[in-house]
Amino acid sequence: MRAMLMLSDREEISRGLAEGLQYKEIALRMGRDPSVISRDVARHGGRGGYRAAAADEAACAARERPKVYAVERSPRLRAVVCRQLRGGWSPASIAGRLATDYPDDQACRVSHEAIYQWVYAQPVSTLARELISLRTGRKARRGGRRPPPTPRIREPRYIDDRPAEAEDRAVPGHWEGDLVIGKDGASAVATLVERTSRFLVLVPLTGRDSLTVGEAVIAATGGLPAQIRRSLTWDCGAEMARHTTITATGLPVYFAHPHSPWERGSNENLNRIVREFFPKGVTITSDPDYLAMVASEINDRPRKIHNWKKPSELFTELVESHASTG
Numbered sequence: 001m002r003a004m005l006m007l008s009d010r011e012e013i014s015r016g017l018a019e020g021l022q023y024k025e026i027a028l029r030m031g032r033d034p035s036v037i038s039r040d041v042a043r044h045g046g047r048g049g050y051r052a053a054a055a056d057e058a059a060c061a062a063r064e065r066p067k068v069y070a071v072e073r074s075p076r077l078r079a080v081v082c083r084q085l086r087g088g089w090s091p092a093s094i095a096g097r098l099a100t101d102y103p104d105d106q107a108c109r110v111s112h113e114a115i116y117q118w119v120y121a122q123p124v125s126t127l128a129r130e131l132i133s134l135r136t137g138r139k140a141r142r143g144g145r146r147p148p149p150t151p152r153i154r155e156p157r158y159i160d161d162r163p164a165e166a167e168d169r170a171v172p173g174h175w176e177g178d179l180v181i182g183k184d185g186a187s188a189v190a191t192l193v194e195r196t197s198r199f200l201v202l203v204p205l206t207g208r209d210s211l212t213v214g215e216a217v218i219a220a221t222g223g224l225p226a227q228i229r230r231s232l233t234w235d236c237g238a239e240m241a242r243h244t245t246i247t248a249t250g251l252p253v254y255f256a257h258p259h260s261p262w263e264r265g266s267n268e269n270l271n272r273i274v275r276e277f278f279p280k281g282v283t284i285t286s287d288p289d290y291l292a293m294v295a296s297e298i299n300d301r302p303r304k305i306h307n308w309k310k311p312s313e314l315f316t317e318l319v320e321s322h323a324s325t326g
Contacts (some may be wrong), residue, residue, distance in 0.1 A: 005059070010052035041105055045187055059117055069121060070114035074107035081115055085132050088276055091115035093301055096308045097326050135263065135276050147250055153236050153243065156255040159263050162231055172318045173194040173230035175251075176267035177217065179208065179239055182284035189291060190216060191274055193267045194228070199315035200270050200298050210241035210264050218249050226250065228319060231303040233264055 007012075009030060016026035023041070027034040028182060041047060044055035050273075062075040071081050084094045091112040117126070119134060135210035174195045176244040177199045179188045190203035190213060206212060221229050230253045236255055243253040256263035277294045278284045285291065297314040306314060 002036070005036070005056075007052060007056040010055050013040065016054040018042070019067040040090040052237065060275050069118045070110045071118040076102075076105065077108050077110060080108060081110070081118075081204060082130060084131055085119070086196040088135060088297070089301060090135055090305050091103060091119075093308070097302050098156060101310060115241075135273060135292050137141070147181055150201070153238070153241060153255060156243070157253070159256055162233065162254045164229060166195065166233075169196045171230070173228040175229070175232045176264045177232055177234045178264065178267050178271060179205075179213070179237060180236075180271055180278060180284065181208075182278065183281050187284040187286070189278070189286075190220075191271055191276070192217070192220065192232075193270045194311075194315060194318075195266055197314035197318060198266055198270070198303055198309050200272070200295050202273075202295045204288045204291050205288055210239055213239040214245050216250075217246055218228065221251055222249065233267075235261070235264060254299055256292075271300070 009032075012030055013026055020183065023037045026035050030037070041050050044050055044058055071078050080098070081094055094115060095110055095112040098108050098110065119132070122132070131178065144185060162174075172194065175192050176195060177190060177192045181188045181189055185208070188205050188208050190205055191252040192201040192203060192204060193199070201220055203216045205216055212226070217232070221232075231252050232246065232318040233254045234243070236258055240253065240255075246253050261268050296312070299315070300310050301308055302308040
């Protein structure tokens with residue numbers, strides 16, 4: 001086991017820095033690995049601000065148990081995290097946006113994992129009283145197996161036949177789709193996600209049969225520029241049995257392989273977010289205005305994959321760029 005640095009060790013580091021020595025030279029003098037020296041200096045002020053006594057005091061404080069959760073170290077940070085969790089933001093979105101929204105407040109910095117740990121450590125009664133919850137609704141980490149889907153589509157064109165340009169998401173206009181089912185299977189909404197921007201469209205449905213779903217998808221995508229409707233990838237649900245009618249409109253339909261939900265990963269991720277608004281066991285409305293409001297709120301959440309830009313911003317840029325070159 002590697003021995004901890006003591007005050008005498010840190011005084012040796014401080015003297016070495018004052019002499020202008022490199023980390024490896026200080027490490028050789030002390031009989032330590034250079035990485036031990038560099039990490040301790042980086043933690044406690046850098047080459048210009050390192051002080052042995054202050055570094056040793058900070059290291060002793062960091063070893064104290066129980067540790068204060070990172071979210072609790074700043075009242076302002078805690079307030080921001082609670083507010084954004086109530087607004088439906090994910091811990092990753094909150095952590096990624098802090099530097100943009102609070103550039104001059106270094107206390108408003110925390111990792112997404114620290115937010116998860118803080119939430120999981122809270123009593124359920126506290127979370128309920130403060131109206132705080134994760135988007136998934138989880139109170140603790142847990143796993144579980146999901147039943148695999150059953151293919152029910154005749155003569156499907158699988159994802160292997162989809163244009164190669166769809167794979168790296170550099171070319172916009174390739175969509176993923178699925179249904180989110182309501183109470184007792186009596187209601188549903190179709191979710192369409194553009195792979196490049198992760199922009200979500202919620203398609204109102206009055207039924208789950210293939211005719212209703214096919215016509216609704218055609219109506220929802222018909223007004224898009226041709227460059228923004230290049231393909232649609234769906235799972236093997238029976239609601240897409242009339243996929244040829246959608247393909248005939250210029251939007252070719254491809255199917256993910258059975259038992260392979262990761263082939264529609266963007267859609268699966270957005271469906272989980274849609275469930276925040278339509279939990280399992282509730283009836284899903286077909287009101288287009290309400291569904292548009294829900295989609296707008298989801299599309300206005302910053303995404304880590306876009307360096308915390310919003311899907312709505314990126315999708316608008318895509319549509320305008322193709323409209324100007326069309």
